Amino acid sequence: MFAYYFNKTLMHIFYGKAALIDYLKSIKTNHSSVGFVPTMGAIHQGHLSLMQQSMQENEITVASIFVNPTQFNNPEDLAKYPRTLEEDIKKIGDLSRKIIVFAPPIDAIYEGKPSAQLFDFDGLENLMEGKFRPGHFNGVGTIVKRLFEIVEPTNAYFGEKDFQQLQIVKKMVEKNNMNVNVKGCPIYRETNNLAMSSRNELLSPKEKKDASLIYKTLVGAKAKFKKNSAESVAKWVQKSFEKNPDFKLEYFQIADEATLLPCLRKNKNKKYRAFIAVFVNNIRLIDTISLN
Ligand code: AMP
Numbered sequence: 001m002f003a004y005y006f007n008k009t010l011m012h013i014f015y016g017k018a019a020l021i022d023y024l025k026s027i028k029t030n031h032s033s034v035g036f037v038p039t040m041g042a043i044h045q046g047h048l049s050l051m052q053q054s055m056q057e058n059e060i061t062v063a064s065i066f067v068n069p070t071q072f073n074n075p076e077d078l079a080k081y082p083r084t085l086e087e088d089i090k091k092i093g094d095l096s097r098k099i100i101v102f103a104p105p106i107d108a109i110y111e112g113k114p115s116a117q118l119f120d121f122d123g124l125e126n127l128m129e130g131k132f133r134p135g136h137f138n139g140v141g142t143i144v145k146r147l148f149e150i151v152e153p154t155n156a157y158f159g160e161k162d163f164q165q166l167q168i169v170k171k172m173v174e175k176n177n178m179n180v181n182v183k184g185c186p187i188y189r190e191t192n193n194l195a196m197s198s199r200n201e202l203l204s205p206k207e208k209k210d211a212s213l214i215y216k217t218l219v220g221a222k223a224k225f226k227k228n229s230a231e232s233v234a235k236w237v238q239k240s241f242e243k244n245p246d247f248k249l250e251y252f253q254i255a256d257e258a259t260l261l262p263c264l265r266k267n268k269n270k271k272y273r274a275f276i277a278v279f280v281n282n283i284r285l286i287d288t289i290s291l292n
Contacts, residue, residue, distance in 0.1 A: 011093050013101040017109075017150045020102050024060070024151070032059040036153030038144060041065040041103075042082040042198030043091045046188035050157040051092065051099055053185055062151050063092060064102040066109065070116040071139030077284070082201050102151070109146055116142040121171045127260050128253055128275055129164050129286070137168050144169055148180055156180050161187045161195050163273065163288045164260060187288075189215070195287045202283045210246060211280050217241070218289040221252075221274050225291050230254035230263040230272075241278065250277040250284070254291065 014020040024034065035054030039047050043065075054061040065088055072078035085103060092099050106114060116138040119125065125137040148156065158166045163184075170182045188196045192212035200208060217240050224233045234252050241249040254263045257271040266272075272291040277284060 011089065011097050011099075011101065013089060013103060015104055015108065017102075017104060020062075020100070021150060023100070024062070027060065033154035034058055034151065035061045036147070036151045036156045037061070037063045038147050038156070038158075039063060039065055040067045040081065040198065041088050042084050042201060043088040044188075044196045044198065044200075046159060046161065046196035048091065048095050049188045050159060050185050051095055053183070054155065054157050055096055055099070058155055060100065061096075061098070062100045062102055062153070064104075064147055064151070066102075066104055066143065066147075068109075068139060068143040069106065069114045070110075070142055071136050073133045073135055080202065082198055102147075109143065117145070119172065120175075121168050122175075124164065124168050124171055124260055127164070127255070128251060129162075129277070132250055132277065137165070140165055140168060141172050145172065145176075148178060153180055155183055157183050157185055159187060160184050161197070161286070161288065163257075163275065167260060195285070197285060199283050199285060203280060207246070207280050207283070210244075211278075211285060213240075213244060213247065214276060214278055214285060214287050215289075218274055218276060218287060221254075222289055222291050225254065225272070225274070229266070233274075237276070246280065248279040250279060252276045257290070 035058030037050045037054055051061060051063055065085060067081050067083060069078055089101060092101055116135060119138055119141040121137060130137050158169055160166060166184045173180050173182055190196055192209060193215040194211045217237055221233050221237055224236060233254060237252040238249060241247050253275045254272055255261060255275060256263060257273045263272050273288055274291055275288045277286045
């Protein structure tokens, strides 16, 4: 354990998994519930809102900070991912010194060269993010499963910003009969409504300002979907981005919230959601909005 004094208050920060497991055993009682918030660091208000919810609902909260190499299909993306551990610990400490931080080095999670386990998520892994980032969800499944085995959480908190990831984690828990409640939490946004993301730090102030187009387009798509087909809404979105050469639309998809399958014909009994991935000067941003 690394005892980190933050304004004279001790915070518990662990780098090794055995030390974390021992410590959790020593503080857990039969009644205590453990809330867990896995992150890749570069902590922002979105992450902190998940931790806040966990603090409200559990006696113990653990937050992990680990940039997981096996979920990056693009080595350049992994190399430039922001790593700001000292600042992250300060931000978490500002929210609550009681939050236990787990920040393992790579070799505490992976033996030798990091590699992902193969998962079957009943096809959820092949759509949208899975289609454009091959192998991404095997990496996500691998890290989340390993972290769950270490922390043994009662409740685990995931952001709806990564809605497909949330559904994938729920599927993994269901298929493997894991004893964890997976909870989805609302998207936290910047003042211009850009979904908060660690990747936003890589944008210039102008790019960040202009990136408000993403949410604006989602809101426009939501309004249009009331009277139009998913296909015609998608065409409208494509056109909106074509007009803006600073953006490269990777995909826009209206899908069934439960199955994530594309909406071919509207069914009023189903819940739909729009999903978008856009490059702003090589920085890949995603967002999503519920449509009905
Ligand atoms: P990341 O560090 O990007 O892997 O995110 C860690 C967790 O925080 C994931 O469950 C994300 O979905 C969640 N998260 C990231 N950004 C936001 C946001 N803007 N609002 C709510 N949750 C978020």
